[in-house]
Amino acid sequence: MPNGLKRVFIGLMTALIVYCLFGFLILPGVAQRVVNQQLAKYATVPARLERIEFNPFALNLRLHNLHMGEPDAEQLAFERLVVDLDWDSLWSRSLHFSDIELIGPNAEVLFDIDGKLNLTELFELPSNEDTPAGDKEPLALRIDRLQLAGGRVHFADQRTQEPIDVSLDSLDFELLNFATRSDDAADAVLVARGPDGSRINWKGQLNLSPITSTGQLEINGLALKTFWPYVRDMAPLALNEGQLSLKTAYQLDLSEGTSLQLSDASATLASLSIDSLKGQPLLRLRQAEIAQTSVDLQKRQVTLGQVRSQALESWLIREPDGQFNWQRLLASKPEPQPQPTDTEEQLAQDEPKPTQEGDTSDQPWRIVLRDAELRNYQLHLADKVPEPNVELELGPLDLDVRNFDSRGTAPMELKLTTEVGKQGSLLAEGQLTLTPMQGSFDVTLAGIDLRLAQPYLSPFVHLELRSGLLASQLAVELTGVEPLAFHIGGSAEITQLHTLDTIQDRDLLKWQSLRVSGLDYSYPNALQIEKIDLNQPYARFIINPDLTTNINDLLVDKPSASPNQEAPPSEAPASQDEPDVPFALRIGGIQIAEGSANFSDLSLRPPFITAIQDLGGSIGTLDNRQHNAASVDIKGKVDRYAPVSIEGSLTPFEPLQSLDITTRFKQVELTTLSPYSAKFAGYRIRKGRLNLDLHYRIQQGQLNAENEVVLEQLQLGERVDSEQAVDLPIRLAVALLKDSSGTIALKIPVQGDLNNPQFDVVPIIWQTLRNLVVRAAKAPFKFLGGLVGGDQTDLSQILFSPGSSELDGAARSNLGTLASALKERPVLRLEIEGMSAPAVDGPPLAEQWLEREYQQTWYKVLQRRGDTVPADPAMLEIGEDEKIAMLEGIYRSRLQQQPPSEWQSLDEEARALQLRQAILSSRESSTALLRRLSRARAASIKDYLVDNAGLSADRVYLLDTGITETVQGAEVPTVLHLEAE
Numbered sequence: 014m015p016n017g018l019k020r021v022f023i024g025l026m027t028a029l030i031v032y033c034l035f036g037f038l039i040l041p042g043v044a045q046r047v048v049n050q051q052l053a054k055y056a057t058v059p060a061r062l063e064r065i066e067f068n069p070f071a072l073n074l075r076l077h078n079l080h081m082g083e084p085d086a087e088q089l090a091f092e093r094l095v096v097d098l099d100w101d102s103l104w105s106r107s108l109h110f111s112d113i114e115l116i117g118p119n120a121e122v123l124f125d126i127d128g129k130l131n132l133t134e135l136f137e138l139p140s141n142e143d144t145p146a147g148d149k150e151p152l153a154l155r156i157d158r159l160q161l162a163g164g165r166v167h168f169a170d171q172r173t174q175e176p177i178d179v180s181l182d183s184l185d186f187e188l189l190n191f192a193t194r195s196d197d198a199a200d201a202v203l204v205a206r207g208p209d210g211s212r213i214n215w216k217g218q219l220n221l222s223p224i225t226s227t228g229q230l231e232i233n234g235l236a237l238k239t240f241w242p243y244v245r246d247m248a249p250l251a252l253n254e255g256q257l258s259l260k261t262a263y264q265l266d267l268s269e270g271t272s273l274q275l276s277d278a279s280a281t282l283a284s285l286s287i288d289s290l291k292g293q294p295l296l297r298l299r300q301a302e303i304a305q306t307s308v309d310l311q312k313r314q315v316t317l318g319q320v321r322s323q324a325l326e327s328w329l330i331r332e333p334d335g336q337f338n339w340q341r342l343l344a345s346k347p348e349p350q351p352q353p354t355d356t357e358e359q360l361a362q363d364e365p366k367p368t369q370e371g372d373t374s375d376q377p378w379r380i381v382l383r384d385a386e387l388r389n390y391q392l393h394l395a396d397k398v399p400e401p402n403v404e405l406e407l408g409p410l411d412l413d414v415r416n417f418d419s420r421g422t423a424p425m426e427l428k429l430t431t432e433v434g435k436q437g438s439l440l441a442e443g444q445l446t447l448t449p450m451q452g453s454f455d456v457t458l459a460g461i462d463l464r465l466a467q468p469y470l471s472p473f474v475h476l477e478l479r480s481g482l483l484a485s486q487l488a489v490e491l492t493g494v495e496p497l498a499f500h501i502g503g504s505a506e507i508t509q510l511h512t513l514d515t516i517q518d519r520d521l522l523k524w525q526s527l528r529v530s531g532l533d534y535s536y537p538n539a540l541q542i543e544k545i546d547l548n549q550p551y552a553r554f555i556i557n558p559d560l561t562t563n564i565n566d567l568l569v570d571k572p573s574a575s576p577n578q579e580a581p582p583s584e585a586p587a588s589q590d591e592p593d594v595p596f597a598l599r600i601g602g603i604q605i606a607e608g609s610a611n612f613s614d615l616s617l618r619p620p621f622i623t624a625i626q627d628l629g630g631s632i633g634t635l636d637n638r639q640h641n642a643a644s645v646d647i648k649g650k651v652d653r654y655a656p657v658s659i660e661g662s663l664t665p666f667e668p669l670q671s672l673d674i675t676t677r678f679k680q681v682e683l684t685t686l687s688p689y690s691a692k693f694a695g696y697r698i699r700k701g702r703l704n705l706d707l708h709y710r711i712q713q714g715q716l717n718a719e720n721e722v723v724l725e726q727l728q729l730g731e732r733v734d735s736e737q738a739v740d741l742p743i744r745l746a747v748a749l750l751k752d753s754s755g756t757i758a759l760k761i762p763v764q765g766d767l768n769n770p771q772f773d774v775v776p777i778i779w780q781t782l783r784n785l786v787v788r789a790a791k792a793p794f795k796f797l798g799g800l801v802g803g804d805q806t807d808l809s810q811i812l813f814s815p816g817s818s819e820l821d822g823a824a825r826s827n828l829g830t831l832a833s834a835l836k837e838r839p840v841l842r843l844e845i846e847g848m849s850a851p852a853v854d855g856p857p858l859a860e861q862w863l864e865r866e867y868q869q870t871w872y873k874v875l876q877r878r879g880d881t882v883p884a885d886p887a888m889l890e891i892g893e894d895e896k897i898a899m900l901e902g903i904y905r906s907r908l909q910q911q912p913p914s915e916w917q918s919l920d921e922e923a924r925a926l927q928l929r930q931a932i933l934s935s936r937e938s939s940t941a942l943l944r945r946l947s948r949a950r951a952a953s954i955k956d957y958l959v960d961n962a963g964l965s966a967d968r969v970y971l972l973d974t975g976i977t978e979t980v981q982g983a984e985v986p987t988v989l990h991l992e993a994e
Contacts, residue, residue: 033069036067037068041064041066044065055136062079063079077093078093081135088120091116092118093117094113095113096114107153107154117162118161119166120164121167154193155193158187159188161186165181173246174245175245180208182207188200193221197220198220199220200217209236214232215229215230216228228262232260234258237285250290251288251292253287254284255282256283261279263275270311271310273308274309276307279303282301285298296328298324299324302321305318306318320385321386325387326392327393330397332397379419382416382417385412388409389409390409390412392407399472400468406435407432408431410430420447422448424445426443439457442454442455450494451491452490462482463483464481475515476514477512478511479512481510482507484507485505489501501536507524516566522550524549524550531543539596540599541601544600553613599634603631605647606629611623612625626650628648631644631647640671642672643662646660651685657681661673661674662674670711671711675707681704682700684700698730699973701724701727704724705720722757727757811989813984815856816856816858816860817857818953825961828957828962832958845972845990847950847951847975850976855938856937858936859934859942871886871899897921900932904928908935912928950987954987955969
């Protein structure tokens with residue numbers, strides 16, 4: 014080999030050896046030292062790179078085991094970084110990496126409570142204030158393949174009330190054909206897995222000039238609890254569980270503003286469970302799915318193609334202060350965020366803000382929902398404002414929504430079906446347009462329990478809704494909201510209504526069914542009803558002793574506002590532009606079937622009480638816009654047997670305009686009206702029947718009435734003191750006006766002008782009666798026979814010993830004589846009026862009552878002791894010692910009070926005497942005991958006449974018993990009366 018060539022070869026070999034020594038040995042060692050020196054200089058935490066390898070021939074660089082942070086608390090690390098630099102980087106004026114591989118990267122991303130990020134605190138780098146500002150061309154960089162394998166990222170955030178701590182245990186990333194100065198997009202794949210089984214997959218294309226990206230993003234099984242503290246800081250909601258899965262295609266373009274589009278997106282939310290911080294349940298959701306969804310950030314539009322949701326359960330509560338639980342929770346404001354520094358504010362102000370054409374950042378988001386189906390929802394509604402609280406269950410609830418658009422210009426379709434409470438149901442289906450607000454719905458209700466309204470009624474009326482069910486089939490049309498305008502048509506029915514007067518604890522109003530047909534309501538001033546059918550209605554009306562009514566009593570007395578209490582704000586006055594349109598009401602007809610009512614007048618003594626049964630009939634068209642008379646045809650019965658009818662016509666809204674009503678009562682028992690006769694005539698009624706025919710005609714305020722009254726077998730009772738009684742010879746009138754059959758027939762016409770304030774119907778009727786009495790007194794009077802007596806003994810009364818209903822010998826003899834006379838005169842009948850006198854009968858009745866109390870009390874004592882007792886307490890004989898022992902108990906139970914304290918100082922005998930006398934005094938004037946004795950005396954007389962004297966029982970009548978002060982010596986008379994049948 015020539016020397017020259019040898020020298021060249023040796024030189025090349027030497028250069029090669031030096032290159033190898035420098036590349037393989039010297040350069041890695043120097044580079045490792047320099048790197049560690051720089052890390053020690055600028056890193057704020059312990060940092061060290063363990064080893065660097067370099068292959069100068071392959072331009073392959075390997076960095077091994079980078080550690081930044083305290084041992085066992087590393088903040089940034091990796092196992093190996095492999096970089097393959099391509100040789101063409103030497104002449105292509107760009108860095109060309111054929112392969113970059115990062116193995117086992119580990120990063121701790123930590124935000125402390127002040128919001129500082131740990132990664133920004135790892136280095137203290139010198140400032141670059143001298144670096145000239147301006148646009149720079151990006152570094153020419155090409156990477157054929159970039160791979161990140163086996164990565165781990167730990168993220169923690171201390172800024173939230175409940176710290177966030179999440180880890181990605183397996184992070185793999187691959188980037189292909191990346192270039193900073195190329196229009197060709199790089200392909201990238203990212204796969205990340207969490208410890209809870211969640212998984213993130215991303216596959217797409219990435220370009221930096223300009224920055225654009227397209228691809229697919231998929232998130233599976235993401236536990237919402239991981240990032241829930243961010244929500245918790247905005248609203249006090251506690252998440253128990255919940256998982257989210259998401260899949261979408263996207264397009265990102267940052268060349269001109271920010272353009273992000275999501276297409277064909279789908280999401281699934283499962284097993285969602287949310288409570289309040291106090292542990293109260295708020296929301297449960299089995300599953301919700303969103304599909305065929307797109308999002309356009311630049312157009313600010315979200316399109317939800319398909320929404321499916323199953324088994325949502327929610328609790329909605331109105332708290333005692335009137336706020337809803339969700340309203341209160343969602344209205345909670347997050348904690349104030351730290352204010353930006355002056356430098357940050359200045360930088361924000363200096364930053365140029367793009368004003369591109371077509372910028373829609375100020376426009377509201379548009380949300381479009383094509384198809385939503387919500388199934389098997391359950392809503393627990395509670396209202397804690399009224400007492401007692403109201404609770405209502407809605408569900409299973411199904412809701413369908415079609416073609417919803419937040420712009421509201423096109424109608425959306427809605428369909429809602431749900432059960433309401435235990436037996437109710439609701440079906441609503443129709444269309445609604447938001448702009449302007451218009452819609453039409455078909456609403457069907459069935460079995461809605463009206464008792465839900467009870468807590469809202471109780472503060473205002475003493476009324477209890479015992480039962481009531483609402484059903485309806487309605488067509489609702491909303492035509493506007495400013496002002497509110499809507500129309501309702503259809504039918505409605507309330508069945509099994511039962512209300513109770515809680516003061517009297519008695520039925521007030523009830524019916525079997527009330528059906529409204531042909532309902533046509535136009536808000537706010539028109540209501541038309543084709544027909545009202547009322548089946549089995551019942552009402553109770555009571556006049557109280559002070560002449561108020563039970564209707565007045567129903568109203569709850571509200572305390573008046575104190576002087577310092579501000580008056581509630583009055584309603585805003587109606588707009589001057591709105592016309593005052595009267596409310597138009599038309600009812601085509603009212604049909605009543607099987608009705609009944611109770612009427613009581615407690616202002617009378619004794620009270621007047623009557624009942625109406627079998628009430629039925631119809632009322633014609635009622636229209637407040639026309640003056641056409643409505644027909645009336647109602648029939649019923651008073652106290653089951655007396656028929657009553659109301660027939661004719663009237664104009665209900667203007668009764669003085671036109672009225673023609675005939676009212677007929679047949680065979681009404683006059684004893685029912687005894688309280689009124691006592692008040693206005695001064696006499697009670699013993700017996701009799703009434704036929705009443707009232708015909709009232711009014712035309713243009715002119716009254717023309719014809720009243721016909723027929724009284725059959727009228728007999729008056731005792732006189733009653735009444736300030737309102739008329740001064741007429743009532744008994745004489747009854748005797749004179751009776752014809753041979755015992756009937757009184759009166760015709761009382763009344764005429765006058767009802768528009769004249771001086772005209773009063775009642776005085777005219779009484780004046781007419783007075784004239785009839787005067788004319789009747791001039792007519793012949795016939796008497797029917799006379800009583801046939803024996804000797805001078807008075808047979809019109811039977812005497813009884815004080816406190817006794819036993820007949821003595823004289824009484825039995827007189828009754829035998831009377832029975833013989835009655836047998837000879839079959840047209841006569843005997844009436845017995847049992848009497849008792851408090852002054853004479855009271856003391857022995859009280860003694861008898863006390864003796865029975867002894868026997869009843871001692872009988873119970875013996876029973877409790879298990880002793881043998883007779884069949885009847887009256888058979889017991891009780892000693893004086895036992896009686897004295899029972900006196901105090903009888904005193905307390907019967908007088909409802911404790912013995913006076915001063916009696917405690919008396920000896921036993923004196924105390925017993927006081928107790929006994931007090932008990933007897935309390936019973937001597939007992940009306941119940943006196944009337945019972947009166948009835949027993951009358952029964953003794955009738956029993957003797959029928960059983961011993963052989964008089965037919967149907968000729969002996971027992972009249973109403975009485976109490977008298979009249980006595981003959983020491984005996985009390987019971988009065989007998991004779992009447993013709």
